[in-house]
Amino acid sequence: DAKTTQPPSMDCAEGRAANLPCNHSTISGNEYVYWYRQIHSQGPQYIIHGLKNNETNEMASLIITEDRKSSTLILPHATLRDTAVYYCIVRVGGSNYKLTFGKGTLLTVNP
Amino acid sequence: EAGVAQSPRYKIIEKRQSVAFWCNPISGHATLYWYQQILGQGPKLLIQFQNNGVVDDSQLPKDRFSAERLKGVDSTLKIQPAKLEDSAVYLCASSLGSGRESPLHFGNGTRLTVT
Numbered sequence: 001d002a003k004t005t006q007p008p009s010m011d012c013a014e015g016r017a018a019n020l021p022c023n024h025s026t027i028s029g030n031e032y033v034y035w036y037r038q039i040h041s042q043g044p045q046y047i048i049h050g051l052k053n054n055e056t057n058e059m060a061s062l063i064i065t066e067d068r069k070s071s072t073l074i075l076p077h078a079t080l081r082d083t084a085v086y087y088c089i090v091r092v093g094g095s096n097y098k099l100t101f102g103k104g105t106l107l108t109v110n111p
Numbered sequence: 112e113a114g115v116a117q118s119p120r121y122k123i124i125e126k127r128q129s130v131a132f133w134c135n136p137i138s139g140h141a142t143l144y145w146y147q148q149i150l151g152q153g154p155k156l157l158i159q160f161q162n163n164g165v166v167d168d169s170q171l172p173k174d175r176f177s178a179e180r181l182k183g184v185d186s187t188l189k190i191q192p193a194k195l196e197d198s199a200v201y202l203c204a205s206s207l208g209s210g211r212e213s214p215l216h217f218g219n220g221t222r223l224t225v226t
Binding site: 042102 | 115131144146151153154155156159160179202204214215216217219220
C-alpha cells in the first residue's frame with residue numbers, strides 16, 4: 001500500500017470548515033483513499049473513501065486531485081466533537097480489505 | 112445496530128503473566144481484525160479472520176500471541192507471557208466482507224498495562 005504524509009496537527013475554529021490535507025504521491029491507479037478518525041479513548045471510525053472522483057456523505061467531503069497524488073478531507077462546519085486524530089490511508093481495491101494506519105493528523109477544534 | 116463489543120476495558124498485569132481479550136463483532140460480519148495501538152502511534156494489524164479462518168497473521172508475534180475465532184463469531188486474543196512492550200490498546204474491528212465497500216467498525220479497545 002502507498003505511503004501517506006499528513007501534518008501532525010491542525011487547529012480549526014468551531015463552525016468553520018476544517019480542511020485536512022494528505023499527500024500520497026506514490027499512489028497506484030487501483031489504490032483507494034480512505035479516511036478514518038479516532039476520538040480520544042475510542043476506536044477509529046470510518047468517514048469516507050474514494051478512488052478518482054470527489055465524494056460526499058453526511059460526515060464529510062473528499063476532494064482528490066486530478067493526478068491523485070493528494071487529497072483533502074473537508075468537514076464543512078467543524079464542532080468541538082470533531083476534535084480527533086484523522087487518518088488518511090491508501091490501499092489496493094479488491095479483496096482482503098485491511099488498513100495500514102500512519103500517525104494521522106490531530107485536529108483540534110477550538111471554541 | 113449494536114457495535115463491536117470488547118472486554119475487559121482495562122487490564123493491568125505483571126510481565127510474564129498471561130492475559131486474554133474478548134471481542135464480539137457486529138452480527139453478520141464475516142471479517143474480524145485485531146489491531147494493536149501503542150501510545151502515540153496508529154493501530155497496527157495483528158491478525159485478520161474471514162469467518163473462522165485466518166487470512167493474515169503476518170504481524171502477529173506468534174511466540175507469545177495467539178488468537179482464535181470459534182464458530183466464526185466471537186474472538187479471543189491471548190498473550191502469554193506478556194512483556195513490558197505489549198502495553199498498548201488492543202482494538203477489535205469487524206466488517207461485513209473483506210472488500211473495499213465494507214468499512215471496518217471498531218470497538219473501543221482494551222487498554223493493557225504490563226508492569
